[in-house]
Amino acid sequence: MSRIAVTNLTKVYGDDTIALDDVSFEIDEGEFVIVLGVSGSGKSTLLRCLSSLTSPTEGTIEIDGDEVTQTHDDIAMIFQQHNIIGQMTAYSNALSGSLSRSDFVESVFQLQDSAEKYRALEALETVGLLEEAQSKARNMSGGQQQRVGIARALVQEPRVMLADEPVASLDPGSSQQVMQYLLEASVDRDLTTMISLHEVNLARKFGERFIGLRDGKKVFDGYSEDFTIDIIDEIYGDIDIDGIVAEDGADTNETETGKRATKGGSAV
Amino acid sequence: MAVEPGRNWQRYDTRDRIKRLAIAVLAAATVLSSWLWLDLDLQYVASSPPELLDLAVRMYPPEWAYAPDIVMPLIETIHIAVVGTILAVVLSIPVAFLAARNTTPNRVTYAVGKLIVTVSRSVHTIIWAMLFVVMFGPGAFAGMVAIGVRSIGFVGKLLGEEIEEIAFDQVEAIDATGASTFQVLLYGVIPQIKPALVGISVYRWDINVRGATILGVVGAGGIGVQLFDAVDAFQWSTVALILIAILGIVLLSETVSARARAMVR
Ligand SMILES: Nc1ncnc2c1ncn2[C@@H]1O[C@H](COP(=O)(O)OP(=O)(O)O)[C@@H](O)[C@H]1O
Ligand SMILES: [Mg+2]
Numbered sequence: 053m054s055r056i057a058v059t060n061l062t063k064v065y066g067d068d069t070i071a072l073d074d075v076s077f078e079i080d081e082g083e084f085v086i087v088l089g090v091s092g093s094g095k096s097t098l099l100r101c102l103s104s105l106t107s108p109t110e111g112t113i114e115i116d117g118d119e120v121t122q123t124h125d126d127i128a129m130i131f132q133q134h135n136i137i138g139q140m141t142a143y144s145n146a147l148s149g150s151l152s153r154s155d156f157v158e159s160v161f162q163l164q165d166s167a168e169k170y171r172a173l174e175a176l177e178t179v180g181l182l183e184e185a186q187s188k189a190r191n192m193s194g195g196q197q198q199r200v201g202i203a204r205a206l207v208q209e210p211r212v213m214l215a216d217e218p219v220a221s222l223d224p225g226s227s228q229q230v231m232q233y234l235l236e237a238s239v240d241r242d243l244t245t246m247i248s249l250h251e252v253n254l255a256r257k258f259g260e261r262f263i264g265l266r267d268g269k270k271v272f273d274g275y276s277e278d279f280t281i282d283i284i285d286e287i288y289g290d291i292d293i294d295g296i297v298a299e300d301g302a303d304t305n306e307t308e309t310g311k312r313a314t315k316g317g318s319a320v
Numbered sequence: 321m322a323v324e325p326g327r328n329w330q331r332y333d334t335r336d337r338i339k340r341l342a343i344a345v346l347a348a349a350t351v352l353s354s355w356l357w358l359d360l361d362l363q364y365v366a367s368s369p370p371e372l373l374d375l376a377v378r379m380y381p382p383e384w385a386y387a388p389d390i391v392m393p394l395i396e397t398i399h400i401a402v403v404g405t406i407l408a409v410v411l412s413i414p415v416a417f418l419a420a421r422n423t424t425p426n427r428v429t430y431a432v433g434k435l436i437v438t439v440s441r442s443v444h445t446i447i448w449a450m451l452f453v454v455m456f457g458p459g460a461f462a463g464m465v466a467i468g469v470r471s472i473g474f475v476g477k478l479l480g481e482e483i484e485e486i487a488f489d490q491v492e493a494i495d496a497t498g499a500s501t502f503q504v505l506l507y508g509v510i511p512q513i514k515p516a517l518v519g520i521s522v523y524r525w526d527i528n529v530r531g532a533t534i535l536g537v538v539g540a541g542g543i544g545v546q547l548f549d550a551v552d553a554f555q556w557s558t559v560a561l562i563l564i565a566i567l568g569i570v571l572l573s574e575t576v577s578a579r580a581r582a583m584v585r
Contacts, residue, residue, distance in 0.1 A: 103496050125498035135493035139511040148507045151499035159503050201493075208497055 055081055056102070056212060056244060061111035063097050063268075071097040073268040074111070079246065079261075084238050086255045087248040088272075088287055089265035095248035098265065099216045102246065103129040115212060125152040128205035130215035130234075134197040138190030142181055142200045145189050146172040149207030168207070175203035178240075179233050195226030202233055206241070213238060215247040219254065231258045252284060379560035386558050390546055390565055396460055397542040397569065400535065401528035404467025409521045412472045416479035423483055423509070433480065440473030445531045449540035460541030467528050467535075474527075475520055482516040483509065518584045526577035533566045543569075 056079040063072040072094045079085055087095050100106040102113055104123045113120045120127065128149070136145045150168040151159055158164050176182050179199035184192065189200055198218055205213055215234060219227035231247075235258055238245040249255045255262065262279050264272030264287035272283050332340065417423045418433025449466035456462045491508035499507065510517075536544020543566060550558040 105492060105496055123496050123498050127496075127498075129493070129496040131489065131493060133489060135487075135489045137490050137494075137508065137511050139514060140507075144507075148494055148499070149497050151494070151497055151503045151507060154503070156502070159499075159506055204493075204497070 055079065055116055056246075057112075057114040057117075058102075059112045059114070061098070061101060061113065062109050063094075063101060063106065064109045070268050072101070072108075075265075075268070075270045076111075077263060077270065077273055079244055081244055082238075082242045083261055084235065084245045084259065085247070085261045085263060086259035087246060087263045087265060088250070088252070088255055089248075090288055091250065093265040093287075094268040095250075095265055096216050097268075099129070099214045099246065099248055102212070103127050103214055105129070125149075125208045126210055127212045127214065128208045128210035130198070130201045130205050130213070130218050132217040132220045134194070134201045134221075136189045136197055136200050136204065138188070140189055141186050142176060142189055142192065142196075142203070143172055143185040145200050146175050146185075146203040146207050149175070149204040152208070171209070172203070172207050175206040176200075178206060178237060179203050193226070194222050195230060198222065198226070198230050199233060202230070202237065206237055211244060213243040213245045215245075217248050217250060220250065227254060234258075375556065378556040381557060382560040382564060383555070383557040384561065386561050387565075390543060390562060393543040393546050394565055394569055397532045397544075398529060398573075400460055400463045400467055400532040400542050401525055401573070404464045404532070405471060405521060405525040405528050407464065407468030408471030408475050408524065409517070411468065412476035412479060413517075415472060415476035416483055417505075419476055419480035420483035422486075422488060433476070437473040437477045437480070440469060440471070441477070442473075443470070445470045446534065446538055449535050450538045453538055453540050458539035458541075463532060463535040463540035463542055466540055467531055470531070471524050471528060475524055478520045479513065479517060482513045482520075486512040515584045519581045522577045522580045526573045529573040530570055533570070 058078070059076050061072050061075045062070070064070050075094075075098065087098060089095050097106060101108050102120070104120055104127070107121075115126065137148070140148075144162070147162070147164060147168065150164055150171065153168065154164050173182060173185065176185050179202050181196060181199055181203065184196065189197060192200065198221075201218075213234075218234065219230050222230060231254055234245070234247060237243060256276070256279070259276065259279075261275050262272060263270060264283065266287055266289065271286050272279075274283075415433055415436050418429050419437055420433075421430065424430040424433060445466055448470050449463055452462035452465045452469075456465065486509060490512065491504060494504045494508035532542045532544075533547075534544045535542045536546065537548050539545065543562060547559065547562045547566070550556075550562060
């Protein structure tokens, strides 16, 4: 089981930028959680703390009761800008997910044992990129690069999969596709998953549980049925919700009524 | 906004003009005083064309019969450049990480990196070669070490600048997989600087071929040994042959280097 317990998590950058303010929650094994909030609300900071890329100012993060303090192959991270190595092939990028299990010689000469190599190919197949295995990552489309990012994460054989705005740089079609792969991977491999999104439509379509952040504080934590328009208002505040709902949305040409309907509850 | 009529538009204001005049006077004074101080004699300039002609006549025809004797020294010259460059590249990778602001552990290590770069670059190959000939005795080994040590600064500096340009987010992503620091360098940093590393190394190798041709003047191996022996013995037609051979390998290495660099780009 991979239960995540976050307790009184606070992160202060510099002297006075409070990015996370006393956030606590628990996530059960295999749950698929979406973190929502406007830009600057603390989504990235939360996920970076969970993956130990940033250390919390206060509070603890536990996975299965063990406190997490350093990066670990049990916890995989997927980034908005993909952050795969452009000069390497899709395959090498995927394989790099196994580094924590390879020794010096294996990693220098890419002599990982065949189980790891198989795992890398299998992960590429999972995200529909087996044919593309030998392509240089930088020559691939944004959506493909992000799928390589997912493959690298899966090769880690993680227990927890984190994704920080994984589709924010993608066109609507690729966004749907990437979200679909993330959901499938999470279900098939029983991964405890946490994905931050800023777009409500996608969140509604794929999410089952939602955590809302605003100014670093947790303002909502609940399931689809409780994720009402009032809650959206609370998370997004005074800013124009229509803008958010439509932003990089599936259909930017939506009419005003269309958007209202979406806000009202029906998924895309 | 209309241009005021009758106004005298000038490129520089008075202050600028005085400054520029002062600089010009200072430059002229420097040249003149250097000339006087060095006590240059124009007599040699006047006599140089006939001297040159005389030398050319004595050099012609090149001593082709000597050609088989310079094959080995030429190969040695290339070897010195190759081994020296490999030595430099291997040693300069850690130096580059120290001398790059984003990978150096702290300010002291940064200063150490920069110091190694500066020392290596500010001492000429020939001076290094003299030092190593004293240390290791005359021969190609001293030459290789001299070429290597001299090139560390060049490669380390350019590579360090390349490291400062890498996408740190990509490095961080490898870190996030739980990889060790060494693996993060290997998979996150090295692939990003590899094209530059190849380009810089080949470029330096080509510079080093040229450098290796004169190491012989201090007895550090290479074709220069034969060249300076021939000069000392006034065997001008042999000198001519060696110069032609040097020109040949320099052109060859420049071509190879340019091709290789075009390929990795
Ligand atoms: N490395 C950093 N240094 C200083 N301030 C930061 C840093 N990263 C984020 N912040 C600040 O922390 C707050 C939360 O940012 P972030 O976690 O990136 O939010 P989100 O991902 O929801 O846009 C913002 O005010 C942001 O400016
Ligand atoms: Mg963010």
